[in-house]
Amino acid sequence: MLINKFSQKTAPLFENFLAYSRQGIGAFHMPGHRGGRGCEPLFRSLGGELLHLDLTELRGANLDQEPDFLLKKAEKLAAEAFGAQRTYFLVNGASIGIMAAFLSIKGSAPEVLVARDCHLSVINGLILSGLKPIFLSPVWVEGLSCLPSEEEIQNALQEYPEVAGVFLTNPGYHGIYGPLKKIAALCHERKVPLLLDEAHGGHLKYINPAAEEGSTVDADLWVWGTHKMMGSLTQTGMLHLGSNFQDLNAVEEALELLNSTSPSYLLLSSLDSTRRQLYFNGQKMFTRAAELGESIRDKIRGLQGLKLVDDRFLPAGYGIDPTKIVLSLTPAGWSGIKAEEVLRKRFHVQPEYADRDYLYFFISYAQEKEEVTALIQALSSLAAEIGPDQIKRKDATPPPWACKPLQLSPREAAERSATCLPFQEAVGEIASGWVAAYPPGIPLWVPGEEITIEMVEWIRAFQRMGGYLRGIKEGKVKIIDY
Numbered sequence: 075m076l077i078n079k080f081s082q083k084t085a086p087l088f089e090n091f092l093a094y095s096r097q098g099i100g101a102f103h104m105p106g107h108r109g110g111r112g113c114e115p116l117f118r119s120l121g122g123e124l125l126h127l128d129l130t131e132l133r134g135a136n137l138d139q140e141p142d143f144l145l146k147k148a149e150k151l152a153a154e155a156f157g158a159q160r161t162y163f164l165v166n167g168a169s170i171g172i173m174a175a176f177l178s179i180k181g182s183a184p185e186v187l188v189a190r191d192c193h194l195s196v197i198n199g200l201i202l203s204g205l206k207p208i209f210l211s212p213v214w215v216e217g218l219s220c221l222p223s224e225e226e227i228q229n230a231l232q233e234y235p236e237v238a239g240v241f242l243t244n245p246g247y248h249g250i251y252g253p254l255k256k257i258a259a260l261c262h263e264r265k266v267p268l269l270l271d272e273a274h275g276g277h278l279k280y281i282n283p284a285a286e287e288g289s290t291v292d293a294d295l296w297v298w299g300t301h302k303m304m305g306s307l308t309q310t311g312m313l314h315l316g317s318n319f320q321d322l323n324a325v326e327e328a329l330e331l332l333n334s335t336s337p338s339y340l341l342l343s344s345l346d347s348t349r350r351q352l353y354f355n356g357q358k359m360f361t362r363a364a365e366l367g368e369s370i371r372d373k374i375r376g377l378q379g380l381k382l383v384d385d386r387f388l389p390a391g392y393g394i395d396p397t398k399i400v401l402s403l404t405p406a407g408w409s410g411i412k413a414e415e416v417l418r419k420r421f422h423v424q425p426e427y428a429d430r431d432y433l434y435f436f437i438s439y440a441q442e443k444e445e446v447t448a449l450i451q452a453l454s455s456l457a458a459e460i461g462p463d464q465i466k467r468k469d470a471t472p473p474p475w476a477c478k479p480l481q482l483s484p485r486e487a488a489e490r491s492a493t494c495l496p497f498q499e500a501v502g503e504i505a506s507g508w509v510a511a512y513p514p515g516i517p518l519w520v521p522g523e524e525i526t527i528e529m530v531e532w533i534r535a536f537q538r539m540g541g542y543l544r545g546i547k548e549g550k551v552k553i554i555d556y
């Protein structure tokens with residue numbers, strides 16, 4: 075049935091495209107697989123009716139209106155549901171929203187304040203926009219980088235009053251979030267746009283109504299990776315604008331520049347449907363996820379050989395998302411990387427990520443109880459076993475990021491002629507590219523930054539442990555060729 079009334083109870087884009095696809099209208103348009111008929115049989119048999127939804131803009135499905143009529147309606151419902159002035163659906167991950175954020179503020183000043191624990195998409199946004207970052211040092215919690223302090227931001231705004239914006243990541247990949255309200259007030263007072271990478275957030279308000287998020291502090295712009303925790307399909311996200319954001323055209327032009335001209339209506343439908351699900355069931359979904367997370371924490375907290383990152387390590391005002399579990403088995407002699415391999419191969423349990431020290435588990439509202447039990451058993455076994463790594467480290471150490479002014483902006487560095495050098499020989503050189511473990515995709519160095527001996531040693535140690543880094547090809551990294 076076609077929907078032409080728009081309320082939170084409807085998912086107009088999803089439902090109208092589904093209704094259209096069921097009408098049996100002969101298709102002489104893209105995509106070429108014709109509702110899956112043309113796909114390889116195995117792929118077709120797995121796709122079922124979802125393949126019928128793999129469409130792009132069609133006037134018929136859009137109630138005979140302009141091609142993005144239903145997309146705009148669906149985005150308007152999302153803006154209402156999530157407390158934004160305007161919301162844009164993203165089909166190329168939170169990454170594209172972050173890049174668009176930088177493009178939309180370029181021009182007002184040459185520099186931007188950026189929390190150093192930023193994702194690679196931030197570096198890409200800086201290259202595209204030409205903005206030069208002034209890096210803000212994070213607050214460190216047990217070797218994990220978190221939202222910079224209010225004082226750090228205040229000092230930076232005093233030193234650099236003419237910046238195009240303040241860009242922060244909150245919560246981090248690890249789920250630790252910080253106090254945003256006072257930071258937002260500082261930015262509002264100085265009329266500096268506050269832009270947030272909330273790729274791992276958005277759901278916190280369902281768990282803790284006091285958690286300070288983009289919508290509750292009226293940030294100027296915040297980006298969600300909706301697919302990460304909130305249930306929409308992979309690659310989907312949302313970009314939200316707060317009530318102060320003036321230049322909607324700049325955001326729309328940036329998204330147009332970066333987006334495909336054939337966005338997947340399957341992915342957009344998933345966002346529309348997820349908005350409805352969150353609106354009516356968000357509280358229930360995330361209460362369940364948080365309870366599962368807490369039940370795991372309760373069972374593993376006292377285990378010898380295991381260190382759980384929890385509230386007792388956090389500074390005042392910081393919190394940890396109960397649906398993210400970060401722990402270390404180094405007291406039992408397991409590096410995060412080795413423990414991940416054993417968990418997967420021996421116990422059939424796959425964490426989200428592992429690094430030198432930590433294992434990261436994301437707990438979903440859709441998690442089965444049996445999976446949770448299996449995880450607790452696996453962790454209990456590993457914590458009781460002596461691991462091979464003999465590191466016995468008590469404390470995780472932060473990676474050796476430099477928070478010094480860059481020699482060149484990331485765009486200037488990316489535009490210079492480059493050469494490749496074995497990473498061991500790159501000390502003292504200016505990077506032309508970046509190096510990062512992925513996930514979480516926080517660069518060890520960025521284009522325009524000097525490569526230090528500490529960074530090279532960190533790479534050596536990480537690789538010795540079996541860790542994989544992007545940005546290193548056949549042992550070489552890209553540097554500027556002076």
Ligand SMILES: Cc1ncc(COP(=O)(O)O)c(C=O)c1O
Binds near residue numbers: 514
């Ligand atoms: C903090 C952070 N921001 C942005 C992104 C990019 O998100 P996406 O993969 O949806 O493009 C990621 C990806 O993991 C991330 O961890």
